[in-house]
Amino acid sequence: xxxxxxDDAARYEALHPLFHQLFEYVKTHDLSQHEPGRITxxxxxxxxxxxxxxxxxxxxxxxxxxxxxxxxxFPLTGVETCGVSRLAxxxxxxxxxxxxxxxxxxxxxxxxxxxxxxxxxFYIVWPEDAHxxxxxxxxxxxxxxxxxxxx
Numbered sequence: 001x002x003x004x005x006x007d008d009a010a011r012y013e014a015l016h017p018l019f020h021q022l023f024e025y026v027k028t029h030d031l032s033q034h035e036p037g038r039i040t041x042x043x044x045x046x047x048x049x050x051x052x053x054x055x056x057x058x059x060x061x062x063x064x065x066x067x068x069x070x071x072x073x074f075p076l077t078g079v080e081t082c083g084v085s086r087l088a089x090x091x092x093x094x095x096x097x098x099x100x101x102x103x104x105x106x107x108x109x110x111x112x113x114x115x116x117x118x119x120x121x122f123y124i125v126w127p128e129d130a131h132x133x134x135x136x137x138x139x140x141x142x143x144x145x146x147x148x149x150x151x
Contacts (some may be wrong), residue, residue: 001084001131002124003115012124018046018147022072022077031143032119037088047149055136058083058114063090067098070078070147071125073146074131075117078140082123083111083132090130 001010009023025041031050057063058081065087073082090110094105110134117123123133127149134140 005121010016016147022046022055022145026074032141042145047146049144052139052141053134054139055080055134058135061132061135063109063111063132065105065127065130066103068103070144070149072122073087074122074146076121076141076143078138079116079118079121080133080140081114081116081134081135082145083114083135085112085130087128087130
C-alpha cells in the first residue's frame with residue numbers, strides 16, 4: 001500500500017506503466033465537479049470511477065480485495081478514513097466466493113490499521129491489501145482509479 005500526496009506522484013510512477021497517464025489526468029482535470037460514473041482512459045486497462053458516497057462507520061464498512069486491478073483512491077472533497085489489513089492476516093472467510101466478474105470479495109473483519117485521506121492525497125492498494133474505504137461522517141466526492149495488473 002502507498003499513501004502519498006499528489007505533488008509527489010512522480011515518485012510512484014515507476015510502479016506501473018499506466019501510473020504516469022493516470023496521475024497526469026488527475027492533476028489536469030477538476031474531477032470534483034464530475035458527475036458520478038466512469039471515465040475511460042485506456043479501455044479496461046485504466047479507468048476512473050467518480051463516486052459521491054455517503055461515508056460509513058468503521059463497523060459498517062467491510063474490507064474489500066481485488067485480484068485483477070490495483071485501486072488508486074483520490075478523495076476530491078471532504079475527508080475519508082480508510083482501514084487496511086494485509087490480506088494474508090485477515091482471519092475470516094469472505095462473505096461470498098470471489099466475484100470474478102466484478103473483481104472483488106468482501107470480509108466482515110475490522111481493519112488492523114486506519115489512516116485519514118484528504119483532497120490532494122491518494123492511496124494505492126494492491127491485491128494483497130484488504131481495504132475498507134469511505135469511513136467517516138457526511139458525504140464526499142472521490143475518484144477511484146482501476147489499473148489493470150500487467151501480467
